[in-house]
Amino acid sequence: MRKVYMDNGATTQVDEQVLEAMLPFYRELFGNPSSLHSFGREVKKALEEAREKAALAINARPEEIYFTSGGTEADNLAVQGVARALKKKGNHIITSAVEHHAVLDVCKAMEEEGFKVTFLPVDEYGMVSPEAFREAVTEETILASIMLANNEVGTLQPIEEISAITREKGIVLHTDAVQAIGNIPVDVGQLGVDLLSLAAHKFNGPKGVGALYVRRGTQVNKVTYGGGQEKKVRPGTENIPGIVGLGKAIELATADVPGKAAHLTFLRDKLIQGLMKIGDVKLNGHPEKRLPGNANLSFAFVEGESLLLSLDMKGVAASSGSACTSGSLEPSHVLLAMGMPHETAHGSLRFSLGKYNTEEDVDYVLEVLPEIVERLRSMSPVARRGKQG
Numbered sequence: 001m002r003k004v005y006m007d008n009g010a011t012t013q014v015d016e017q018v019l020e021a022m023l024p025f026y027r028e029l030f031g032n033p034s035s036l037h038s039f040g041r042e043v044k045k046a047l048e049e050a051r052e053k054a055a056l057a058i059n060a061r062p063e064e065i066y067f068t069s070g071g072t073e074a075d076n077l078a079v080q081g082v083a084r085a086l087k088k089k090g091n092h093i094i095t096s097a098v099e100h101h102a103v104l105d106v107c108k109a110m111e112e113e114g115f116k117v118t119f120l121p122v123d124e125y126g127m128v129s130p131e132a133f134r135e136a137v138t139e140e141t142i143l144a145s146i147m148l149a150n151n152e153v154g155t156l157q158p159i160e161e162i163s164a165i166t167r168e169k170g171i172v173l174h175t176d177a178v179q180a181i182g183n184i185p186v187d188v189g190q191l192g193v194d195l196l197s198l199a200a201h202k203f204n205g206p207k208g209v210g211a212l213y214v215r216r217g218t219q220v221n222k223v224t225y226g227g228g229q230e231k232k233v234r235p236g237t238e239n240i241p242g243i244v245g246l247g248k249a250i251e252l253a254t255a256d257v258p259g260k261a262a263h264l265t266f267l268r269d270k271l272i273q274g275l276m277k278i279g280d281v282k283l284n285g286h287p288e289k290r291l292p293g294n295a296n297l298s299f300a301f302v303e304g305e306s307l308l309l310s311l312d313m314k315g316v317a318a319s320s321g322s323a324c325t326s327g328s329l330e331p332s333h334v335l336l337a338m339g340m341p342h343e344t345a346h347g348s349l350r351f352s353l354g355k356y357n358t359e360e361d362v363d364y365v366l367e368v369l370p371e372i373v374e375r376l377r378s379m380s381p382v383a384r385r386g387k388q389g
């Protein structure tokens with residue numbers, strides 16, 4: 001059976017070149033980069049080279065890159081670290097209702113520490129309004145965290161317009177760019193952000209490693225205590241093979257963003273157009289301002305989980321809602337924040353394309369999915385009632 005992986009928003013396949021770059025650091029190059037002897041020094045050199053690659057990819061300086069255990073830790077460090085560092089200046093944080101749980105839940109935890117948090121609503125496309133952002137700002141606002149690209153519906157947020165406001169008001173701005181790296185251009189200067197999170201496994205790197213960009217001069221308190229690694233902001237012996245893999249992966253992922261985006265956009269649009277022909281199918285997220293590889297669709301009268309399982313039996317991997325929330329019966333918080341009724345949210349599927357997807361993959365999905373939808377709808381009493389009324 002043909003196997004088609006269209007769940008690149010959950011994770012991606014490690015590039016062979018990335019794996020090759022990592023292997024020596026599991027073998028002979030095993031030293032601790034903090035050691036002063038030759039074993040440590042050669043590893044320290046690789047650590048700093050990876051930092052330079054990560055910095056170059058987002059137009060930052062190497063000393064502004066802090067390696068973490070992934071996107072989740074980078075988001076936690078950004079929100080907790082900045083909020084606590086600036087506690088004396090104010091107690092208000094602004095975020096959006098459609099953030100990844102790594103931001104959303106840490107913001108909720110900050111409320112318990114006494115911070116006030118505004119969870120900005122979004123429009124039907126999942127977009128935050130810069131005007132609403134401006135209106136939410138108070139004298140107490142110290143930090144904002146608004147994602148660059150949404151992991152579920154692919155909507156791109158107007159970060160440049162938001163950073164114009166945060167700069168004017170002296171507010172620190174963090175963005176979760178985990179889904180953006182390699183898919184759209186990411187330049188911290190142009191975006192005007194002060195902190196930015198990224199995770200290697202979302203751009204064909206290894207799992208369990210990420211980074212937080214912190215603009216020079218931005219105060220961040222540590223959230224873990226220990227040694228002096230990562231300028232004391234993120235102590236603990238570094239995941240050297242992972243970091244080397246992140247460096248190689250980000251170099252490859254950002255070498256030709258327009259080329260990769262064009263490939264993904266072509267496949268995505270073919271997939272969307274083909275699936276819309278089924279009928280009673282709606283595209284979720286912004287029609288244009290979206291990730292090139294994201295196609296999130298709602299299929300009326302069917303359950304997303306049923307579609308997912310039927311697709312899986314045909315060798316196709318997609319996702320319903322986000323990987324983190326699937327398995328729970330609550331529909332996606334992102335789709336609900338976009339004003340979607342519960343039933344429609346339940347019938348949603350996300351296809352997230354990656355660099356290894358081909359046109360044949362898309363053709364295969366277009367071959368198998370219409371039959372699956374038809375079969376499930378024929379069994380659904382809701383569909384029959386819907387058709388009558």
Ligand SMILES: *Cc1c(COP(=O)(O)O)cnc(C)c1O
Nearest residue numbers: 070071072100102151178179199
């Ligand atoms: C995957 C993801 C995360 C979490 O990253 P991990 O490396 O899995 O911890 C955070 N934010 C977004 C937008 C993501 O897509």
